[in-house]
Amino acid sequence: MTADDETTARPPAPGRRDILEAAATAFTRNGYAATTIDDIAREMGATKGRVYHYYRAKADVFLDIVTTGMQELIDGIEPIAGNGGLDPATRLWRMAHHHAGLMMTRNSFQRVAMRAVEMRRLGEAPAQQQALETVIAMRDRYEQIFADVIDEGRKAGVFREVDSRLATKPLLGALNWISLWYDPQRGDYNTRQRLADEYADFIVGGLCRSPR
Amino acid sequence: MTADDETTARPPAPGRRDILEAAATAFTRNGYAATTIDDIAREMGATKGRVYHYYRAKADVFLDIVTTGMQELIDGIEPIAGNGGLDPATRLWRMAHHHAGLMMTRNSFQRVAMRAVEMRRLGEAPAQQQALETVIAMRDRYEQIFADVIDEGRKAGVFREVDSRLATKPLLGALNWISLWYDPQRGDYNTRQRLADEYADFIVGGLCRSPR
DNA sequence: GTCTATATGTGGATAGAC
DNA sequence: GTCTATCCACATATAGAC
Numbered sequence: 001m002t003a004d005d006e007t008t009a010r011p012p013a014p015g016r017r018d019i020l021e022a023a024a025t026a027f028t029r030n031g032y033a034a035t036t037i038d039d040i041a042r043e044m045g046a047t048k049g050r051v052y053h054y055y056r057a058k059a060d061v062f063l064d065i066v067t068t069g070m071q072e073l074i075d076g077i078e079p080i081a082g083n084g085g086l087d088p089a090t091r092l093w094r095m096a097h098h099h100a101g102l103m104m105t106r107n108s109f110q111r112v113a114m115r116a117v118e119m120r121r122l123g124e125a126p127a128q129q130q131a132l133e134t135v136i137a138m139r140d141r142y143e144q145i146f147a148d149v150i151d152e153g154r155k156a157g158v159f160r161e162v163d164s165r166l167a168t169k170p171l172l173g174a175l176n177w178i179s180l181w182y183d184p185q186r187g188d189y190n191t192r193q194r195l196a197d198e199y200a201d202f203i204v205g206g207l208c209r210s211p212r
Numbered sequence: 213m214t215a216d217d218e219t220t221a222r223p224p225a226p227g228r229r230d231i232l233e234a235a236a237t238a239f240t241r242n243g244y245a246a247t248t249i250d251d252i253a254r255e256m257g258a259t260k261g262r263v264y265h266y267y268r269a270k271a272d273v274f275l276d277i278v279t280t281g282m283q284e285l286i287d288g289i290e291p292i293a294g295n296g297g298l299d300p301a302t303r304l305w306r307m308a309h310h311h312a313g314l315m316m317t318r319n320s321f322q323r324v325a326m327r328a329v330e331m332r333r334l335g336e337a338p339a340q341q342q343a344l345e346t347v348i349a350m351r352d353r354y355e356q357i358f359a360d361v362i363d364e365g366r367k368a369g370v371f372r373e374v375d376s377r378l379a380t381k382p383l384l385g386a387l388n389w390i391s392l393w394y395d396p397q398r399g400d401y402n403t404r405q406r407l408a409d410e411y412a413d414f415i416v417g418g419l420c421r422s423p424r
Numbered sequence: 425g426t427c428t429a430t431a432t433g434t435g436g437a438t439a440g441a442c
Numbered sequence: 443g444t445c446t447a448t449c450c451a452c453a454t455a456t457a458g459a460c
């Protein structure tokens with residue numbers, strides 16, 4: 001294991017943290033293209049000199065938010081998916097529950113991360129293009145973790161006969177959509193838990209064999 | 213019923229159709245803010261003079277796409293929701309199926325429409341701001357149509373005990389997400405039907421009483 | 425109705441003071 | 443490490459020819 005493992009993003013350095021938080025908030029408010037570097041700087045009570053001291057370009061700030069967000073997702077569900085002591089339906093329920101939670105508690109980062117995946121290009125720089133494709137690859141890996149658990153449940157007979165890879169689409173679509181409508185200002189711990197419960201029930205219910 | 217009914221958008225005039233199609237394609241590719249009027253014009257083999265002959269501003273083009281897309285959604289499901297001859301689960305299944313279909317066959321319009329709802333502002337002009345809020349209102353009405361059918365099914369005992377309004381979130385989230393990953397270039401009629409079937413099954417299954 | 429200029433504002437990125 | 447000042451490219455929107 002090297003310190004520069006390609007498939008694992010490390011948390012951002014302390015100096016960059018404030019910038020990422022401010023930028024995530026600003027991107028969430030107005031979207032990537034409509035957000036200016038001045039917006040980001042103003043969000044943290046500074047000027048753009050500060051931003052450009054830590055990042056070469058706006059796209060790099062964006063990519064750092066996105067990879068951080070994706071890594072948070074992966075770190076959260078991998079231990080659940082790999083817990084062989086639990087049956088597949090329970091694991092899927094907990095994975096969905098955890099994912100839903102992150103969409104709320106880490107709303108700005110996750111909302112920005114969700115947007116990145118639908119982008120095709122992110123500018124002229126080939127390095128940034130490659131970074132964007134790395135993010136897409138992280139998303140694919142993430143979907144595959146869900147697909148594997150679905151396959152286990154299907155073979156065990158608890159889930160319907162579905163194409164597991166395709167089945168992740170409505171499942172994660174429902175969950176990801178939370179990042180678009182949930183208002184992080186509102187709601188306490190309990191309401192978030194109840195909401196995540198509802199989502200997890202809905203998702204596992206949608207995959208289980210029909211009662212008829 | 214007046215010709216200028218506030219709650220019903222009419223289809224765009226013929227001269228505007230080409231512009232909307234081109235703009236929807238361009239917005240889908242690069243997003244609203246990153247798309248230039250030149251991009252839109254180039255998309256239809258013209259120059260910006262043409263666009264500005266029909267629309268005062270880029271935001272107006274955007275809003276015309278969005279209201280058209282939302283109206284297509286409403287027109288499609290209202291007759292299904294109002295069909296008293298069908299039980300609630302069947303109606304919900306068909307509504308979900310139809311919605312899924314529009315996300316694929318009308319991908320560019322629907323993808324742009326989905327984006328509008330998450331926007332808070334769309335520029336400085338108050339008229340555009342008001343138009344954006346009208347779109348949000350259309351979305352709310354649309355969600356309510358689903359919520360009403362869910363309530364019927366809940367009272368009839370076929371659906372779980374859920375907050376119907378909240379239940380529309382995972383349901384429509386799963387469906388709307390299609391617009392983000394589906395590639396309209398690929399897939400024929402049959403594959404679209406199969407996909408819509410899967411989604412409708414998943415959604416109705418997620419709301420039905422658990423088999424246990 | 426559609427085009428080619430062009431006026432005008434704005435935003436990403438850099439240079440260099442402190 | 444943070445700031446101010448500035449360059450330069452580009453995009454919206456307009457004016458006016460055809």
